[in-house]
Amino acid sequence: MCLAIPALIKTINGQQAEVDIEGVTRGVSLQLTPEARVGDYVLLHTGYAISIIDEAEAEETMKLLKELSEAN
Amino acid sequence: MKFVEEYRDPDLAKKLLERIHKNSRKSIRLMEFCGGHTVAIFRHGIRQLLPDTIKMLSGPGCPVCVTASADLDKAIALADMKDVIVASFGDMVRVPGSYSSLQKAKADGADIRIVYSVQDALAIASENPGKQVVFVGIGFETTAPTVAASVLQAQTEEIVNYSILSLHKICPPVMKAILDLGEVNLSGIICPGHVSAIIGSHPYQFIPDHYGIACAVSGFEPLDILLAVDMLVGQIESGQPRVEIAYRRGVKPEGNTQAVKLMESVFEVSDANWRGIGAIPASGLRLRGEYGKYDAEKRFEIEPGPAIEPKGCICGSILRGVSTPLECRLFRRTCTPESPVGPCMVSSEGTCATYYYYQGS
Ligand code: SF4
Numbered sequence: 001m002c003l004a005i006p007a008l009i010k011t012i013n014g015q016q017a018e019v020d021i022e023g024v025t026r027g028v029s030l031q032l033t034p035e036a037r038v039g040d041y042v043l044l045h046t047g048y049a050i051s052i053i054d055e056a057e058a059e060e061t062m063k064l065l066k067e068l069s070e071a072n
Numbered sequence: 073m074k075f076v077e078e079y080r081d082p083d084l085a086k087k088l089l090e091r092i093h094k095n096s097r098k099s100i101r102l103m104e105f106c107g108g109h110t111v112a113i114f115r116h117g118i119r120q121l122l123p124d125t126i127k128m129l130s131g132p133g134c135p136v137c138v139t140a141s142a143d144l145d146k147a148i149a150l151a152d153m154k155d156v157i158v159a160s161f162g163d164m165v166r167v168p169g170s171y172s173s174l175q176k177a178k179a180d181g182a183d184i185r186i187v188y189s190v191q192d193a194l195a196i197a198s199e200n201p202g203k204q205v206v207f208v209g210i211g212f213e214t215t216a217p218t219v220a221a222s223v224l225q226a227q228t229e230e231i232v233n234y235s236i237l238s239l240h241k242i243c244p245p246v247m248k249a250i251l252d253l254g255e256v257n258l259s260g261i262i263c264p265g266h267v268s269a270i271i272g273s274h275p276y277q278f279i280p281d282h283y284g285i286a287c288a289v290s291g292f293e294p295l296d297i298l299l300a301v302d303m304l305v306g307q308i309e310s311g312q313p314r315v316e317i318a319y320r321r322g323v324k325p326e327g328n329t330q331a332v333k334l335m336e337s338v339f340e341v342s343d344a345n346w347r348g349i350g351a352i353p354a355s356g357l358r359l360r361g362e363y364g365k366y367d368a369e370k371r372f373e374i375e376p377g378p379a380i381e382p383k384g385c386i387c388g389s390i391l392r393g394v395s396t397p398l399e400c401r402l403f404r405r406t407c408t409p410e411s412p413v414g415p416c417m418v419s420s421e422g423t424c425a426t427y428y429y430y431q432g433s
Contacts, residue, residue: 001107001108001134001135001136001161001163001210001211001212001214001215001419001421002106002107002108002133002135002211002212002214002215002264002265002266002267003108003266003292004214004266004269004322005073005076006073006074006075006076008074021073022073029191029218029221031221031224031225031334032217032218032221032328032330032331032334033328033330033331034330035330041074041075043266043269043322045214045215045218045266046161046188046189046190046215046218047188047189047190047191047192047218048189048217048218048221050214050217050218050266050269050270050328050331051269051270051322051323051324051328053075053321053322054320054321054322054324055321057320057321058075058320058321060320061299061318061319061320061321062078064299065084065088065295065299066084068087068088068091068299068302069084069087069088069090069091070087071091
């Protein structure tokens with residue numbers, strides 16, 4: 001029920017945006033993430049972007065995962 | 073899919089599992105709070121891959137499952153009213169209430185619409201000015217801000233035939249309630265990822281501080297969950313429980329402050345009834361007084377009568393992590409996803425449905 005999936009913002013028109021999810025275009029509301037910009041990935045939940053995916057943090061986590069598995 | 077595939081890397085998962093096997097010495101019990109985590113853990117077979125020292129329990133994090141029969145009866149009573157359209161998320165429609173379900177009410181002629189987003193409910197209201205549209209507001213902090221946004225939108229667009237039956241619940245108080253019940257001896261909690269995308273990680277701080285229990289906020293891919301388990305093992309083995317985030321790409325410690333502000337402007341905290349747990353103080357959300365006209369409980373006189381629970385169903389103790397579906401006499405016999413007796417079998421992320429689909433027979 002709290003499912004949210006990554007979606008790439010293609011266009012923004014006011015508080016509405018069009019996002020791409022694996023080649024499928026959908027309309028989403030940006031009411032909860034007004035600072036989102038075209039090119040951002042957002043977490044999409046029931047038609048609303050609930051957070052902007054932090055790409056730098058994603059890279060950090062990947063680095064951490066690799067370090068932890070190498071430190072074995 | 074970007075931000076999904078890379079967190080399913082089998083090689084990294086294997087190495088992380090080896091690390092967990094090496095580091096986990098104490099016998100510990102971890103609860104995944106969120107139903108989405110339960111599904112991910114079963115789908116990827118994570119329980120079987122963890123060392124014997126780690127026992128995983130499922131918690132009350134399925135909003136459909138924790139909705140009390142009495143509250144569901146209110147939605148059904150509303151659907152039975154003349155000129156009322158009830159809009160609801162799909163899973164809710166099949167949950168049996170005391171005497172009926174929204175699905176049965178629909179078969180008997182009630183106008184019930186399944187929606188994917190609360191925006192769809194708002195659209196139904198503007199297309200049907202002669203009817204009242206009531207949205208069954210279920211969900212935790214992930215969903216409540218979207219419903220709050222719809223109320224503000226209704227106000228701006230002057231949609232007057234729209235209201236909410238707010239059955240929303242919030243997570244930290246039920247975590248506290250479960251810990252206070254003392255029925256499950258937990259060492260760590262995998263905190264919900266998308267609830268935390270909204271509220272952040274600070275609201276869990278009382279868990280290590282007051283209960284000495286480790287916390288890690290997790291995403292929903294296998295590597296996210298393994299990283300959270302690794303963090304919990306690290307905290308527990310070192311005797312230093314705290315709140316860590318294994319899902320930093322989606323969750324900031326402070327959460328989504330804009331969404332919280334919006335949610336708090338429309339809703340205020342209230343007591344709420346949880347299936348299997350009962351009333352928990354300050355664990356629900358109701359519309360603030362100034363939005364009273366969007367509150368279905370104020371707009372309509374709802375008298376559903378006394379509630380009864382499905383006979384033989386042990387959803388309540390499953391939601392508290394005390395029992396597993398295998399201990400329910402009805403599991404797989406009378407109760408299946410096609411013909412569910414209780415909500416934990418209806419919801420796609422209910423613990424009973426998850427056991428049914430992923431736990432062999
Ligand atoms: S198997 Fe069915 S009857 Fe048993 S606890 Fe689960 S939902 Fe209830």
